Amino acid sequence: MLELILCSMLTVLPDYLFRRYAQGKRIGVEITLYTMWYELRWGITACLLLTISLITMIFYFHPSTKSVTAVFRTVTILPETVGRVDEVFVGINQKVAAGDPLFRLDSAQQDAAIETARRQIAELDAQMEVARTELVTADAQIQEAESAYQTAVDEYEMKAQLLKTDAVSRREVERLETTIEGRKSAVAATIANKRTLETKISALLPAQKASAEAALAQAQVDLDKTIVRAGIAGTVQQFTLRPGDVVNSMLRPAGILVPELAGRGTLIAGFGQIEAQVVKQGMIAEATCIGKPFTIIPLVVTEVQDVIAAGQLRPTDQLIDVQQMGKPGTLTVFLQPLYPGALDDVPPGSSCIANAYTNNHDALADPNIGTLKWTYLHVVDAVGLVHAMILRIQAMLMPVQTLVLTGH
Incomplete structure (x- = not known):
């Protein structure tokens, strides 16, 4: 309507003034409803063409x-695991800070897993103490085996000398040789047993304890997951x-958390x-919102x-027809x-x-x-004023349309 009035002032009005005052024609006499189109045809046609052109220019630029x-x-408020709610810490429309607990799931299974892991760690600590005691025993066994070995060697050497004088039988000397080999193997076995205990103390039990601590x-972590906290x-x-x-x-989500700054500071428009x-980026724009009328x-x-x-x-299992889009x-x-x-008072x-507006x-x-x-560019920039006026009229009429005309 504004565009039509503006264009008529540039076309129909001068045409009428020319015929009224230059040609002396009068409304109701020479200019009637019947003759209006013929008398003002140039002005009306120019007005319509100019209005269409102006509206196109305004809405395009x-x-x-x-x-x-x-x-x-x-x-979305969701737990990381499936479970039954054991305790609720907040209510509807309650404001929360990041990290505040919202609710807790039943944690009997997680508590049992923690207790089991702790018991395993205690058991491994006990095994460590037992292994250290066995290591001391292994040292004693090595000394005992070495002493028995040395005794067998000494006895062998003595009877080997007596064999030269036929004081002992060769069979006795051969038995002592066999005994020495057995005592030597016993010494090696006790040393290997000590090394096994040392490896167990230094590597095996610490690795098992580390695994138990990781399980703990x-x-x-699983227990902490039973307490659902606000992420923001x-x-x-x-x-x-x-x-x-x-x-x-x-x-089954538990609810919805609306972030504190969600929807504030930015409007998203679809042109x-x-x-x-x-x-283009950097263009100046204006907006009026229902949540902040007359502004x-x-x-x-x-x-x-x-x-x-x-x-x-x-991608789906069906071909897409472009007509569907x-x-x-x-x-x-x-x-x-x-x-x-400027957008602080606009509800999200x-x-x-x-x-x-094009600049x-x-x-x-x-x-x-x-x-x-x-x-041309001056005209483009100037007609933006018409759109700005329309926006301000819409801002004034929006509450009336919303509250009176539509009954909302």
């Missing part, structure tokens, strides 16, 4: 969208968990694909997604406030209306710009 939302992400640590500061929502409920990380060549929020385009979400393809998607644009705190999830200041400052281009 200064795009607008109603698909604007303060998008926020929630965190794993059991402690926020507000607990839809948390109706009670002791005795069974929660499952795949099928039409036709504006893909116009909407125009100055924004800036911080990021433009370089793909259209509607065209994404997920025929519905045009939107260009995702991220908007942030031009001044700090609010629906908004946003305009983005040709740098192109107009080029000394080599032509006159026609200079005039």
Whole structure:
């Protein structure tokens, strides 16, 4: 309507004034409803063409969208294991800090695993003490075996001398040789037994203890998992968990945690694909939100997604017909406030209306710009005022439409 009124002031109104005052024609006499089209045909035709051109220029170079939302992400409250709730620490809509406990699962199995691991560690410590005692015994056995070996050697040497005088039989000397070999093997066996005990004390038992300590640590981790804590500061929502409920990380979430700063500081807008060549990073924008009526929020385009979400393809076991993706998607644009705190009062999830404005200041400052281009770019920048006026009218009418006309 504003565009039509503006264009009529440039076309129909001058045409009427010319015929009324230059040609002397009067409304109701020469200019009637019957003759109006014929008398004002040039002005009306020019008005319609200019209106269409102006609307096209405004909406192309200064795009607008109603698909604007303060998008926020929630965190699902889930345990890492399946279990039955034993204790609940928070309630619905309660604010929590990062690390605060939310609820605890039954930990009987984890407690038993910890106790078993502790007992294994105690048992290995006892085995270590026993092995040290056996090591002392092994030293004594080595000394005993060496003494028996030396005694057999001494006896052999003595009877070997007596054999020369036939004082003893050769059979007795051969028996002593066999005895020496046996005593020598006994010494080697006791030394090997000592080395086995030393290896057991220095390597085997420490390795078994380390494994038991790792099992204890794993059991402690499993026990810690039974206490579900908040990963980030926020507000607990839809948390109706009670002791005795069974929660499952795949099928039965416990609730939702809304992060403290979720959805604050950024608006996400979906502009039409036709504006893909116009909407650029750094453009100035404005928005008005239902959650903050009668307010125009100055924004800036911080990021433009370089793909259209509607065209994404997920591999499945069926061929995808492109016709199924025929519905045009939107260009995702991220908007942030031009001044700090401008979006602080906008509730996360609010629906908004946003305009983005093309700025040709740098192109107009080029000394080599032509006159026609200079005039065209000035017109493009100037018509942005119309869209800004429309946005402000929408900001004033939005509460009326929401509360009165739609009955919400």
